Amino acid sequence: MGTSLPRRSAGDGRPMSMEAQLPTRERLLSVAMRLFWEKGYNSTSVADILRESDTNSGSLYHYFPTKKDLLVGVLERYRDGIEPMLLLPVWEGIEDPLERVFALLAGYRRLLLDSDFRLGCPIGNVALEIAKPEPEVRERLVQNFEAWTGAVERCMVEAGDRIPGDVDRRALAAFALTAMEGGVMLARAYQDIGPFDAAVDRFRDYMARLGLQG
Numbered sequence: 001m002g003t004s005l006p007r008r009s010a011g012d013g014r015p016m017s018m019e020a021q022l023p024t025r026e027r028l029l030s031v032a033m034r035l036f037w038e039k040g041y042n043s044t045s046v047a048d049i050l051r052e053s054d055t056n057s058g059s060l061y062h063y064f065p066t067k068k069d070l071l072v073g074v075l076e077r078y079r080d081g082i083e084p085m086l087l088l089p090v091w092e093g094i095e096d097p098l099e100r101v102f103a104l105l106a107g108y109r110r111l112l113l114d115s116d117f118r119l120g121c122p123i124g125n126v127a128l129e130i131a132k133p134e135p136e137v138r139e140r141l142v143q144n145f146e147a148w149t150g151a152v153e154r155c156m157v158e159a160g161d162r163i164p165g166d167v168d169r170r171a172l173a174a175f176a177l178t179a180m181e182g183g184v185m186l187a188r189a190y191q192d193i194g195p196f197d198a199a200v201d202r203f204r205d206y207m208a209r210l211g212l213q214g
Helices: 024-039 046-053 057-063 067-080 082-091 097-114 122-129 135-158 169-190 194-213
Strands: none
Touching: 024 046, 024 057, 024 067, 024 122, 046 057, 067 082, 067 122, 067 135, 082 097, 082 135, 097 135, 097 169, 097 194, 122 135, 122 169, 135 169, 169 194
């Protein structure tokens, strides 16, 4: 996702990772994004981030005075990158706006299976992990959920009269978000894709019934 950077070699001749080729601030964000997703925010230490990014503490605190500031930066990166990182890869070649919604949900299904249920929605993970987020963090979480909901709402609007005119498109998009987040959480808890599939099936059934009524 995004533009690939050319690979260079480290001093000992080993190929450098994609993260290692990034400028310091972007490298810190990239590593933190990956670790927060894989290990969780609370379980990722500053030492983990410094080691994985091959960065010294002075550089980290220059850009991000606190770990919370780094989390804010990660959440902003997700928010601003929703189209290239999330939407475009799963929507490629899909013209039907409603099938785009289900393609997006299918992307989370593949993620659950490919990661053996280790990885879910990174924004949902943070929202569940931090019981009472500070205002700046909570604001970025809401912005991410709003961006996701807005993208799905646009699909609902593009569907035109296939959805009855008196149906709130925004509320329908929020329903899709709720089905996805709940399905992901249950699938990870049960270590079984069944609960996720059941949530998506109920949402698809509801959408079909709306079409029949319209």
